Amino acid sequence: xxxxxxxxxxxxxxxxxxxxxxxxxxxxxxxxxxxxxxxxxxxxxxxxxxxxxxxxxxxxxxxxxxxxxxxxxxxxxxxxxxxxxxxxxxxxxxxxxxxxxxxxxxxxxxxxxxxxxxxxxxxxxxxxxxxxxxxxxxxxxxxxxxxxxxxxxxxxxxxxxxxxxxxxxxxxxxxxxxxxxxxxxxxxxxxxxxxxxxxxxxxxxxxxxxxxxxxxxxxxxxxxxxxxxxxxxxxxxxxxxxxxxxxxxxxxxxxxxxxxxxxxxxxxxxxxxxxxxxxxxxxxxxxxxxxxxxxxxxxxxxxxxxxxxxxxxxxxxxxxxxxxxxxxxxxxxxxxxxxxxxxxxxxxxxxxxxx
Amino acid sequence: xxxxxxxxxxxxxxxxxxxxxxxxxxxxxxxxxxxxxxxxxxxxxxxxxxxxxxxxxxxxxxxxxxxxxxxxxxxxxxxxxxxxxxxxxxxxxxxxxxxxxxxxxxxxxxxxxxxxxxxxxxxxxxxxxxxxxxxxxxxxxxxxxxxxxxxxxxxxxxxxxxxxxxxxxxxxxxxxxxxxxxxxxxxxxxxxxxxxxxxxxxxxxxxxxxxxxxxxxxxxxxxxxxxxxxxxxxxxxxxxxxxxxxxxxxxxxxxxxxxxxxxxxxxxxxxxxxxxxxxxxxxxxxxxxxxxxxxxxxxxxxxxxxxxxxxxxxxxxxxxxxxxxxxxxxxxxxxxxxxxxxxxxxxxxxxxxxx
Numbered sequence: 001x002x003x004x005x006x007x008x009x010x011x012x013x014x015x016x017x018x019x020x021x022x023x024x025x026x027x028x029x030x031x032x033x034x035x036x037x038x039x040x041x042x043x044x045x046x047x048x049x050x051x052x053x054x055x056x057x058x059x060x061x062x063x064x065x066x067x068x069x070x071x072x073x074x075x076x077x078x079x080x081x082x083x084x085x086x087x088x089x090x091x092x093x094x095x096x097x098x099x100x101x102x103x104x105x106x107x108x109x110x111x112x113x114x115x116x117x118x119x120x121x122x123x124x125x126x127x128x129x130x131x132x133x134x135x136x137x138x139x140x141x142x143x144x145x146x147x148x149x150x151x152x153x154x155x156x157x158x159x160x161x162x163x164x165x166x167x168x169x170x171x172x173x174x175x176x177x178x179x180x181x182x183x184x185x186x187x188x189x190x191x192x193x194x195x196x197x198x199x200x201x202x203x204x205x206x207x208x209x210x211x212x213x214x215x216x217x218x219x220x221x222x223x224x225x226x227x228x229x230x231x232x233x234x235x236x237x238x239x240x241x242x243x244x245x246x247x248x249x250x251x252x253x254x255x256x257x258x259x260x261x262x263x264x265x266x267x268x269x270x271x272x273x274x275x276x277x278x279x280x281x282x283x284x285x286x287x288x289x290x291x292x293x294x295x296x297x298x299x300x301x302x303x304x305x306x307x308x309x310x311x312x313x314x315x316x317x318x319x320x321x322x323x324x325x326x327x328x329x330x331x332x333x334x335x336x337x338x339x340x341x342x343x344x345x346x347x348x349x350x351x352x353x354x355x
Numbered sequence: 356x357x358x359x360x361x362x363x364x365x366x367x368x369x370x371x372x373x374x375x376x377x378x379x380x381x382x383x384x385x386x387x388x389x390x391x392x393x394x395x396x397x398x399x400x401x402x403x404x405x406x407x408x409x410x411x412x413x414x415x416x417x418x419x420x421x422x423x424x425x426x427x428x429x430x431x432x433x434x435x436x437x438x439x440x441x442x443x444x445x446x447x448x449x450x451x452x453x454x455x456x457x458x459x460x461x462x463x464x465x466x467x468x469x470x471x472x473x474x475x476x477x478x479x480x481x482x483x484x485x486x487x488x489x490x491x492x493x494x495x496x497x498x499x500x501x502x503x504x505x506x507x508x509x510x511x512x513x514x515x516x517x518x519x520x521x522x523x524x525x526x527x528x529x530x531x532x533x534x535x536x537x538x539x540x541x542x543x544x545x546x547x548x549x550x551x552x553x554x555x556x557x558x559x560x561x562x563x564x565x566x567x568x569x570x571x572x573x574x575x576x577x578x579x580x581x582x583x584x585x586x587x588x589x590x591x592x593x594x595x596x597x598x599x600x601x602x603x604x605x606x607x608x609x610x611x612x613x614x615x616x617x618x619x620x621x622x623x624x625x626x627x628x629x630x631x632x633x634x635x636x637x638x639x640x641x642x643x644x645x646x647x648x649x650x651x652x653x654x655x656x657x658x659x660x661x662x663x664x665x666x667x668x669x670x671x672x673x674x675x676x677x678x679x680x681x682x683x684x685x686x687x688x689x690x691x692x693x694x695x696x697x698x699x700x701x702x703x704x705x706x707x708x709x710x
Contacts, residue, residue, distance in 0.1 A: 002528050003386065025638055026388055031358065031381030031410070053408055055386070056640070057681055078710065097638030103708050108696055114469065117687035120694070121680065123635040125708040131699030142701055147710050173357050280478040283380055283452030285411070325476065326412055326681035332472035339475070341463055344486030346497055353458050353480040355433065355502050 003029045006062050006165040007069065013168065013201060014066060014161055023069045023098040027054045027061035028165060032173040032318070037281045038294065042301040044315045047179070048278075048294075049170060052286055052324030056118060058240075059191060059322050060090035062166060063159035068094040070158045071150040077101065079152045080144055082129075082136035084187070084239050085115030086323055091152050092122035103149065105129050105136040112239055112287065112328035132234070133188075134245045154190030155247055163191055167198025170318055171208050178208040179318040181306070185292035186216040186225065186263055187241030189252035191322070196255035212318070214261035216252060217296030219289075223265040225252060237268045237331065240289035240323060266295040274298060276335060278321070285325030285332070293319040358384045361417050361520040362424065368523065368556060369421060369516055378424045378453040382409045382416035383520060387528040387673070392636045393649065397656045399670045402534070403633075403649075404525060407641055407679030411473060413595075414546060414677050415445035417521060418514035423449040425513045426505040432456065434507045435499055437484075437491035439542070439594050440470030441678055446507050447477035458504065460484050460491040467594055467642065467683035487589070488543075489600045509545030510602055518546055522553025525673055526563050533563040534673040536661070540647035541571040541580065541618060542596030544607035546677070551610035567673070569616035571607060572651035574644075578620040580607060592623045592686065595644035595678060625650040631690060633676070640680030640687070648674040 003009065005024030007016055016022070030053045038046035051059035068091070071079055080103040081091045088104035088111075095102035102124040106116070110133070119126050129136045137153060144151035154160060171178050178199055184192050192214060199211045218226055219236030224244055231244035246252065256263050266274075275291035278284045297317055300306065306315055325332060342348040358364065360379030362371055371377070385408045393401035406414035423446070426434055435458040436446045443459040443466075450457035457479040461471070465488070474481050484491045492508060499506035509515060526533050533554055539547050547569060554566045573581055577589030577597050586599035601607065611618050621629075630646035633639045652672055655661065661670055680687060697703040 002530075003384070026386030026405075029358070029384070033381055050381075050410070053410060055405070055408060055638075057679070093634075093638035093640065095638075096635050099636075103710065105704065106694065113688075114681045114684045116694070117684035117691075118640055118681070120691040121631070121634040121640055121687040122638060126694035127704055127707050128694045128696040129699045129704070130696060135699045139699065139701060139704060143704070143710065149710060175357075276476070279448075279476040280451055281454075283410075283448035283450075283477060285448065285473055285476055324412070324681065326469045326473070326679065329469045329472035329684065332476040333468075336472075336475040339461065339471070339481035339483045341483040341485060344484045344490045344494065346494060349460065349482055349484070349494060349498070352482050355458065355498065355504060 005065055006162060007065055010165045010168055020069055020073050023072060023094055024065050025055035025061065025093065025097060027065055028169060030054060032170060035282055042297060042306055042317065044306050044317050046317045046319065048284060049318055049320050050284060051320060051322050056089045056093045057324035057327050058086040058090065059163065059166065060086045063162035064090040064094045064152065066158040066162035067152045067156050068098050072098050072100065076150040078103065078149045080140050080149045081152045082133060082140040084133050084242060085111040086240055087153060088124060089115050089118035092119045092124035096122045105140050107131060107133045107136050110239055110242065113330055114327040133243050154188055160190055160194040160197065163194035164198030164201065167195045168202055171202050174316065176207065178210050179212045180315040181215055181317040182212040183215040183217065183293040183297045183317060184320040185241050185289050185322055186218045186252060187243045187246065187289065189225065189246035189248035192216045192255050193248045193251035196259065211259060214255045214259040215296060216256060216263035217292040218263065218265050219271060219292060220265045220267045225249060225263050226265045238271055238289035238292060240287055241292060264296060266292055266299060270295040270299060272335060284321065286321045287323040287325055287327045288331050290321040290323050360420055361517060362420055365520045365523055375424055375428050378427060378449055379420050380410035380416065380448065380452060382420055383524060385409060387525060390637055397652060397661055397672065399661050399672050401672045401674065403639060404673055404675050405639060406675060406677050411444045411448045412679035412682050413441040413445065414518065414521065415441045418517035419445040419449045419507065421513040421517035422507045422511050423453050427453050427455065431505040433458065433504045435495050435504045436507045437488060437495040439488050439597060440466040441595055442508060443479060444470050444473035447474045447479035451477045460495050462486060462488045462491050465594055465597060468685055469682040488598050508602065509543055515545055515549040515552065518549035519553030519556065522550045523557055526557050529671065531562065533565055534567045535670040536570055536672040537567040538570040538572065538648040538652045538672060539675040540596050540644050540677055541573045541607060542598045542601065542644065544580065544601035544603035547571045547610050548603045548606035551614065566614060569610045569614040570651060571611060571618035572647040573618065573620050574626060574647060575620045575622045580604060580618050581620045593626055593644035593647060595642055596647060619651060621647055621650040621654060625654060627690060629653060639676065641676045642678040642680055642682045643686050645676040645678050
């Protein structure tokens with residue numbers, strides 16, 4: 001079957017009609033990769049859902065295809081969003097495909113290089129705000145309320161509708177079952193909410209016969225849900241989840257509580273360790289925020305969280321890797337040393353490397 | 356059907372056995388996206404094969420899964436390559452997944468930022484050579500001949516075997532037919548050779564009933580095949596095809612001649628125009644080299660190349676977009692102006708953008 005994007009594949013579950021003009025870059029259908037290393041470490045079957053393999057390099061494309069298609073259906077000529085980077089890249093790309101304009105508000109100095117280059121090359125009008133993400137979002141909302149511009153942040157309900165298709169895909173890829181645990185980074189908290197919605201819908205439609213325990217992970221310095229208070233100056237190397245007042249706070253708590261799960265915090269050190277483990281052992285390059293889900297299950301594993309269960313059958317854990325490492329090459333380059341420069345001679349090379 | 360990489364999907368056509376331990380990051384299965392803009396401009400049906408959606412962001416993964424799987428089968432403990440960036444990123448990632456070591460020789464100052472970060476984060480031993488790609492390749496070959504290290508440049512025959520699966524996929528995605536024209540950037544010339552091999556095999560196996568005309572495009576400043584001579588100091592903004600003495604020179608000429616096609620040159624200006632058109636009109640971000648295929652068909656279109664045919668039925672043109680734009684964020688940032696910084700106030704934003 002040819003893949004033509006998440007709306008085409010899952011339209012039965014989405015608020016579209018035959019009249020919806022689908023704006024797609026063939027997002028979704030991302031690989032679910034079995035991780036030998038993590039499975040061994042956790043005595044479980046661990047799969048990595050590599051959402052970095054969406055067209056703009058992050059999971060945001062799943063929601064953006066629907067948000068922009070619906071904006072077009074409503075004859076909108078412009079979309080706006082506030083963004084730490086991934087949303088803006090996606091909004092700009094889908095707006096370009098749709099032939100409409102886009103405006104992006106980014107917090108000054110807080111957006112990774114790759115993401116900034118994306119919004120700009122896709123012709124968005126990008127404004128850098130002297131403030132944090134939460135302020136940028138407030139301003140985007142105000143503009144969308146007062147002018148004929150469609151807000152495509154996750155407050156736009158179509159965004160989460162599109163994102164829930166990630167849950168459908170995982171269950172389909174597991175041959176009609178849900179994982180036992182679903183681990184996911186939590187920033188603005190839309191994605192954990194969307195996945196939980198997806199699992200519940202598939203369960204209701206009898207496509208699966210159990211639902212996963214939802215495990216969300218915030219960065220220690222940007223963990224409002226864990227700390228139960230707004231963080232005014234969130235700090236973390238994981239820029240994509242550097243958010244102090246998540247828009248989907250309540251929904252994320254519901255996902256946690258209804259599923260019997262948890263939302264925990266991981267340190268930047270733990271995030272970067274998981275980041276390097278994925279790249280050096282699994283061949284998977286992610287942006288730092290993505291590694292929060294892996295850091296989280298490794299932390300729970302050390303507390304024997306996954307062993308404290310009755311069944312001896314191996315549990316299935318799915319980790320969402322939200323974005324591609326190429327989004328943030330600077331983070332990678334900070335973690336490693338630059339290559340040695342040598343003359344173009346055999347002896348010089350052999351002196352520089354271990355063969 | 357769950358996608359588990361190109362070896363799993365096309366093993367019937369590949370030199371693997373049940374004993375081959377497949378090293379995969381679920382490469383392949385990349386989208387074939389219909390381009391409204393190009394189809395209109397060329398009065399044809401133009402599809403973009405977005406190879407940037409492979410795990411390491413380029414088409415190299417198709418060949419690397421096979422090259423590294425076969426290296427593992429031969430009990431190799433290390434792979435080596437020379438690279439302008441994409442091959443090294445792929446080699447490093449697949450070696451990491453396989454649990455073996457990798458060595459990468461790059462020409463000094465000639466590798467885009469994203470690609471360099473990839474090789475390093477995937478734990479390759481990277482050496483920057485004071486010389487060009489062709490010298491680096493010569494040295495890599497020498498090392499592979501004298502030490503127990505597997506060369507994974509496209510001289511490794513398994514690389515092209517893997518890459519030919521791109522042709523299979525296109526035909527499958529077109530519901531069992533080949534395109535009329537296949538446009539592709541030409542650097543080291545392995546990819547055009549691999550695609551032609553793939554089309555011929557599918558034709559022989561009666562999976563398709565015609566073969567495409569192969570249209571290869573080199574950058575004007577790095578066009579040895581067009582100019583029929585080695586270019587000692589190739590120059591182009593398209594670093595991925597900045598190669599003066601292609602390893603698969605003869606095979607590329609065969610693909611051209613057997614298919615009744617051509618290999619032409621496009622200027623950096625034409626490449627960057629196509630690059631910006633793809634990003635701003637199609638929502639597709641590629642690295643500059645990828646845009647050579649689009650620049651090429653636009654150039655042929657201006658000469659009415661596609662209209663000079665007898666049939667009135669619209670011709671199908673497939674353009675290979677070899678790598679993701681995130682591989683080379685600097686190229687994007689050079690092409691656009693930086694975002695304006697404004698205070699976090701509504702009036703300041705409205706003064707900065709057109710709504």
